[in-house]
Amino acid sequence: MRATSRSRRTVLGALLLCGALTATGCGAKTGDAAGGGKAVAADTSGDTVKVGLLNSLSGTMAISEVTVRDAVKLAIEEINASGGVLGKKIRPVSEDGASDWPTFAEKAQKLIREDRVAATFGCWTSASRKAVKPVFEKNRSLLFYPVQYEGLEQSPYIFYSGATTNQQIVPALDYLKSKGTKSLYLVGSDYVFPRTANKVIKAYAKANGMTVKGEDYAPLGSTEFSTIANKVKAAGADAVFNTLNGDSNVAFFKEYKSAGLTAKAMPVLSVSIAEEEVKSIGPQYLKDQLTAWNYYQTTETAANTAFVEAYKAKYGKAKPTSDPMEAAYTSVYLWKEMVEKAKSFDPEKVRAAADGTAFEAPEGTVTVDGENQHLAKTARIGRIGADGLIDEVWNSGEPIEPDPFLKGYDWASGLS
Amino acid sequence: MTVILGQTFTGISIGAVLLLIALGLSLTFGQMNVINMAHGEFIMAGAYTTYVLQQHLAGAGLSLLLALPVAFLVAGVLGVALEHLLIRRLYLRPLDTLLVTWGVSLMLQQLARDLFGAPNVQTRAPDWLTGHLTLPLGGAELSLPTSRLFILALALAAVGTLALVLRRTALGRRVRAVVQHRELAEVSGIPTGRVDRTTFFLGSGLAGIAGVALTLVGPIGPAMGTNVIIDAFLVIVAGGIGRLRGCVVAAFVLGVLQSVLEWSTTVSVAKVAVLVALVAFLQWRPQGLYTLRTRSLV
Numbered sequence: 055m056r057a058t059s060r061s062r063r064t065v066l067g068a069l070l071l072c073g074a075l076t077a078t079g080c081g082a083k084t085g086d087a088a089g090g091g092k093a094v095a096a097d098t099s100g101d102t103v104k105v106g107l108l109n110s111l112s113g114t115m116a117i118s119e120v121t122v123r124d125a126v127k128l129a130i131e132e133i134n135a136s137g138g139v140l141g142k143k144i145r146p147v148s149e150d151g152a153s154d155w156p157t158f159a160e161k162a163q164k165l166i167r168e169d170r171v172a173a174t175f176g177c178w179t180s181a182s183r184k185a186v187k188p189v190f191e192k193n194r195s196l197l198f199y200p201v202q203y204e205g206l207e208q209s210p211y212i213f214y215s216g217a218t219t220n221q222q223i224v225p226a227l228d229y230l231k232s233k234g235t236k237s238l239y240l241v242g243s244d245y246v247f248p249r250t251a252n253k254v255i256k257a258y259a260k261a262n263g264m265t266v267k268g269e270d271y272a273p274l275g276s277t278e279f280s281t282i283a284n285k286v287k288a289a290g291a292d293a294v295f296n297t298l299n300g301d302s303n304v305a306f307f308k309e310y311k312s313a314g315l316t317a318k319a320m321p322v323l324s325v326s327i328a329e330e331e332v333k334s335i336g337p338q339y340l341k342d343q344l345t346a347w348n349y350y351q352t353t354e355t356a357a358n359t360a361f362v363e364a365y366k367a368k369y370g371k372a373k374p375t376s377d378p379m380e381a382a383y384t385s386v387y388l389w390k391e392m393v394e395k396a397k398s399f400d401p402e403k404v405r406a407a408a409d410g411t412a413f414e415a416p417e418g419t420v421t422v423d424g425e426n427q428h429l430a431k432t433a434r435i436g437r438i439g440a441d442g443l444i445d446e447v448w449n450s451g452e453p454i455e456p457d458p459f460l461k462g463y464d465w466a467s468g469l470s
Numbered sequence: 471m472t473v474i475l476g477q478t479f480t481g482i483s484i485g486a487v488l489l490l491i492a493l494g495l496s497l498t499f500g501q502m503n504v505i506n507m508a509h510g511e512f513i514m515a516g517a518y519t520t521y522v523l524q525q526h527l528a529g530a531g532l533s534l535l536l537a538l539p540v541a542f543l544v545a546g547v548l549g550v551a552l553e554h555l556l557i558r559r560l561y562l563r564p565l566d567t568l569l570v571t572w573g574v575s576l577m578l579q580q581l582a583r584d585l586f587g588a589p590n591v592q593t594r595a596p597d598w599l600t601g602h603l604t605l606p607l608g609g610a611e612l613s614l615p616t617s618r619l620f621i622l623a624l625a626l627a628a629v630g631t632l633a634l635v636l637r638r639t640a641l642g643r644r645v646r647a648v649v650q651h652r653e654l655a656e657v658s659g660i661p662t663g664r665v666d667r668t669t670f671f672l673g674s675g676l677a678g679i680a681g682v683a684l685t686l687v688g689p690i691g692p693a694m695g696t697n698v699i700i701d702a703f704l705v706i707v708a709g710g711i712g713r714l715r716g717c718v719v720a721a722f723v724l725g726v727l728q729s730v731l732e733w734s735t736t737v738s739v740a741k742v743a744v745l746v747a748l749v750a751f752l753q754w755r756p757q758g759l760y761t762l763r764t765r766s767l768v
Contacts, residue, residue, distance in 0.1 A: 117589050272737045277688040277697055280480045281732040304689035312615035314602045336592035
């Protein structure tokens, strides 16, 4: 019995070894084209160049990510209509990340290796970005990430076209301080972005003589906020800093109003509520509350008038435009500029040409910082109107240089 | 003092929401032993009914009040359809029922997405439900949100009516007879099939009313049912399967416990602590707070 089983094992081992050898043999043959760790050249044969669109088209994130994909498609159409990039028309290849982070990584791999795209536009949550980061780095392919995030990251193969902390959260705190806010209450969803953001906020408050009167986290998707509203009310802070995400905002603002709290007595400043979210929460619950972004549908620039008009013409009058959509739209144009500056689709050459690339975006002029691959962006504080649109009440006047690790701020030295 | 009273009120109002979402389930799951995973989607149907009525009627207050009976009917009819088409064929096969109703719940969610879109929709609360009552209290003030008072009143009215129906009417007698001993009820001439259908209608209808109440506190979207269904089952299990009284007591106890713990710790910790307390309690009393004594052998 034992002998049989051993001989079986030997046969099996031999088979496996043979298999492995064959596989290596195969790999050696095509190694130059698709070997591990080596970049796959983008497929630029013919008169088209492929780019990847990697967004959740299904699952819980689909509501937000579909709008971002639509904005990217609009930019591609416009660029194609005006002659394409380096004389080639852009052909988008869309993949569904399905609100599932491993799926994002798998689809990123597919876009780079099989479709051989020249660049990829997409991802929304930090979790999905963290999942695809090693894939883009290993394959030396470029990702353009369009959403504001918690900072403290800098990948050579990612361009961040949304805001980092010093272009959204820090200006928001400066604004509250200038309005005489002495104390804050922090409310957020229980995951990486709110927790990291609140670390930054607490460090800022400490250095600027503000007190943090309380800090509460609710699980993502939580919809019972009566106790949190009571706690906020009892603490009596001057303002609330809100980093809640998704459905929780609806319940939070309904409860906030029921508890008798108002934007006048205790304003709530939110960093994850854009035009699309205002529509689904209900403007009557949000009227006069504050938001911090870099772009609003109402931002007054010539480029924005054209962008809003084109978007509504393509997708319908009722569709609002929002900050992440604008950042995604802008990133396609920035990529085009960089490619034309580099006179090549090669990611390394595109990266080398990136520094100083500027674009007249709907939010105003944005410029790429070649070192950390973020954009210089103008910060804007907005007040939510009864019509569901957001009106700007303050802006930073000029684009703020990106500082993802907050090196330029003494109070942030203890953060990591 | 105001804090304690305020938090107790918050706890009671959380309890009222729990009671409303669990009440219908206490009939279908508690009395009939049907694990209906689509119960949450009946709640969703009630919420969307409120939304649709408000789209067509001018007054927010009128449409909300009108939504109560309409949502009861809509959800009730959905329930009867489910009972008649599927569950009826699967009595005594609880696992199959669970899977089938879960499938139905997914289909109803997708239907809502197709009809109303994936993003949440919103309803306007009437003015008399967005303010709060202020009670003077020895120097301090206690403010009670009117929407919560409304939900509390609604929950108590629903429980009262249901208790009355079960205790005092011929229908209630029949339901109780079927719950206590199905075969004996059948040989006594009670049409158990029809009683089952009526019970399911009542239970699902109550889910519709819960949906109307939820429009006042939370988001209205395709996923709202899945947010509440687990809590509803918790209340039933803690209260003791098949007992209305247990359901009422468990809902309020869980609500107050949740709010007190949330006040002194954080939301996540409170949620965990409530679950741990519940597991410990069920170790001590596996049958829940109140038990149903039946003459049935199984």
